[in-house]
Amino acid sequence: MIDTNVYVSQWPFRRLNGDEPARLVAKLNDAGVEQACAGSFEGILERDIAGVNNRLAETCHSFGNGMLIPFGTVNPKLPDWQEDVRRCHEEHKMPGIRLQPNYHGYKLDDPVFAALLKLATERRLIVQLALLMEDPRTQSPLMHVPTVELAPLADVVKGTPGVRLELLNCTSQIGREEYAAALASGDVSMDISMVEGVAGLARLVRQVPLARVLFGSYHPFYYFESAALKVRESGLDEASQKAICVENARRLMASL
Amino acid sequence: MLNRRTFIKAVGAGGALALARAGVSEDRGPRTDLRIWDQHSHLGAVPGDTPEERMAFLVKCMDRVGVERLVLSQGYSDDKRPNPPEQFRLENDRVMRAVKAFPDRAYGSVYLSPALPEFSIQELNRCIRDGPMVMIGEIEADARCNVPGMDPIAEWAIAHDVVILQHEWLNALGNHPTESTPFDVVELARRHPKLQIVCAHTGGNWELGIRAIRSTQNVYCGLAGSDPTNGYVEMAVRELGAERVIYGSDVGGRSFASQIAKVEGAEIPDSDKKLILGGNLRRLLTPVLRKKGYKI
Numbered sequence: 102m103i104d105t106n107v108y109v110s111q112w113p114f115r116r117l118n119g120d121e122p123a124r125l126v127a128k129l130n131d132a133g134v135e136q137a138c139a140g141s142f143e144g145i146l147e148r149d150i151a152g153v154n155n156r157l158a159e160t161c162h163s164f165g166n167g168m169l170i171p172f173g174t175v176n177p178k179l180p181d182w183q184e185d186v187r188r189c190h191e192e193h194k195m196p197g198i199r200l201q202p203n204y205h206g207y208k209l210d211d212p213v214f215a216a217l218l219k220l221a222t223e224r225r226l227i228v229q230l231a232l233l234m235e236d237p238r239t240q241s242p243l244m245h246v247p248t249v250e251l252a253p254l255a256d257v258v259k260g261t262p263g264v265r266l267e268l269l270n271c272t273s274q275i276g277r278e279e280y281a282a283a284l285a286s287g288d289v290s291m292d293i294s295m296v297e298g299v300a301g302l303a304r305l306v307r308q309v310p311l312a313r314v315l316f317g318s319y320h321p322f323y324y325f326e327s328a329a330l331k332v333r334e335s336g337l338d339e340a341s342q343k344a345i346c347v348e349n350a351r352r353l354m355a356s357l
Numbered sequence: 358m359l360n361r362r363t364f365i366k367a368v369g370a371g372g373a374l375a376l377a378r379a380g381v382s383e384d385r386g387p388r389t390d391l392r393i394w395d396q397h398s399h400l401g402a403v404p405g406d407t408p409e410e411r412m413a414f415l416v417k418c419m420d421r422v423g424v425e426r427l428v429l430s431q432g433y434s435d436d437k438r439p440n441p442p443e444q445f446r447l448e449n450d451r452v453m454r455a456v457k458a459f460p461d462r463a464y465g466s467v468y469l470s471p472a473l474p475e476f477s478i479q480e481l482n483r484c485i486r487d488g489p490m491v492m493i494g495e496i497e498a499d500a501r502c503n504v505p506g507m508d509p510i511a512e513w514a515i516a517h518d519v520v521i522l523q524h525e526w527l528n529a530l531g532n533h534p535t536e537s538t539p540f541d542v543v544e545l546a547r548r549h550p551k552l553q554i555v556c557a558h559t560g561g562n563w564e565l566g567i568r569a570i571r572s573t574q575n576v577y578c579g580l581a582g583s584d585p586t587n588g589y590v591e592m593a594v595r596e597l598g599a600e601r602v603i604y605g606s607d608v609g610g611r612s613f614a615s616q617i618a619k620v621e622g623a624e625i626p627d628s629d630k631k632l633i634l635g636g637n638l639r640r641l642l643t644p645v646l647r648k649k650g651y652k653i
Contacts, residue, residue: 298402299608327619330613334418334421334613336421
């Protein structure tokens with residue numbers, strides 16, 4: 102199984118079982134995860150992103166015998182963000198980067214987002230884009246962070262040939278039509294961590310292409326079992342389950 | 358350092374094996390020893406043109422994740438605050454139809470409103486005293502649960518050994534003016550110390566909701582209808598004891614999966630998981646089930 106959505110380090114508002122890398126790796130290993138794309142919670146609020154990415158790379162190197170694949174944070178609102186992209190690619194040998202537009206203060210129609218996608222694509226990096234981190238209804242009253250508006254994405258993707266993008270934390274606050282439009286605009290995938298509703302995953306794959314749906318647990322913020330049980334609850338046949346849990350991620354990575 | 362080439366090689370091997378180990382393929386089904394009873398479910402957002410069809414769909418999903426039985430209430434229509442009262446009756450009739458079609462898999466729970474106390478007592482008599490239902494709620498109506506109109510409903514529930522499931526939230530963006538909070542539930546529970554009442558969502562903001570109900574022993578922590586945030590159940594068990602924590606899903610808007618995961622994924626003893634996933638609900642329902650001669 103390939104989990105495309107895990108995090109290392111500590112969530113700012115709560116200690117989580119699994120926010121220590123040894124426990125994270127043990128949990129994923131017990132669950133049958135062979136590879137996991139790991140971002141860093143530190144990248145959400147910290148501004149020394151290069152330091153965040155150094156620590157992410159070191160953690161992924163030190164724990165899990167290669168299970169954790171680092172996806173470095175890039176904040177295009179910071180000066181010289183292009184250097185962070187270069188380091189992720191050339192120094193840390195990361196296969197991709199992870200973006201947090203709502204925490205970093207830009208919308209998807211901001212020209213800097215298009216510039217970042219272009220640079221990542223030139224370097225053949227996968228781009229993961231987190232649409233939110235926490236239900237707005239449960240956020241700290243001192244820090245309300247609105248969900249990313251997805252509508253502008255399709256045009257940016259169409260203007261960036263060759264981009265490979267995965268949407269993470271695909272909340273039901275955004276309509277399935279918007280997701281379908283985003284996925285139709287290019288090589289855009291989505292993870293299942295926030296897919297909801299009874300047998301919601303089965304319904305999702307009737308609305309978007311199966312090949313664009315990837316397993317993502319959002320562990321340790323979420324209990325890992327949520328995503329795994331969603332696959333079981335879906336009633337999808339084994340081939341479809343295997344596509345979601347293994348093959349679609351493999352295909353996304355294969356063109357590296 | 359693992360590079361991109363070794364990554365591709367690693368993920369290319371053993372995918373099917375990992376799928377089986379992860380328990381998502383059909384050859385490793387759900388645990389049956391947990392005896393999962395779900396105290397919070399609806400027919401809304403479930404595929405099907407009739408209550409019976411929707412219940413049949415739920416049963417298929419229950420079998421996939423190991424849910425033995427659920428308690429079903431309002432929500433077939435999208436109207437969260439129905440008016441006139443006849444719409445409450447219609448919702449309850451739909452639930453009874455669904456339960457009748459699958460009596461071994463579902464119990465019914467009465468929908469009513471403290472804004473309509475006289476009608477609510479009539480409906481309690483119709484659906485529980487004289488009918489097949491076994492619980493009250495999910496109450497989600499045009500009045501908060503601390504209003505005086507809730508008192509006769511609470512007194513009826515105590516007299517008939519029936520549990521109430523009360524909707525409530527502590528929404529960081531602001532509650533609806535008539536939406537209850539866990540504090541309202543506590544206020545009602547303190548007026549009626551013999552009442553057994555479940556907070557449907559424990560605030561949603563569970564770190565606040567658990568604290569709000571902590572000192573009121575006849576209020577239970579319902580787990581349904583919020584994100585499967587790591588740590589929820591561990592805190593609930595630590596602060597309330599496993600006996601006061603009750604699993605529910607809030608299907609069809611939620612999945613069974615994300616809500617069961619809160620318990621299955623929690624770092625608590627297996628004995629506590631069994632209480633939360635079914636044992637506590639069976640204990641609370643035992644008096645009314647016995648009165649009705651239902652098998653427990």
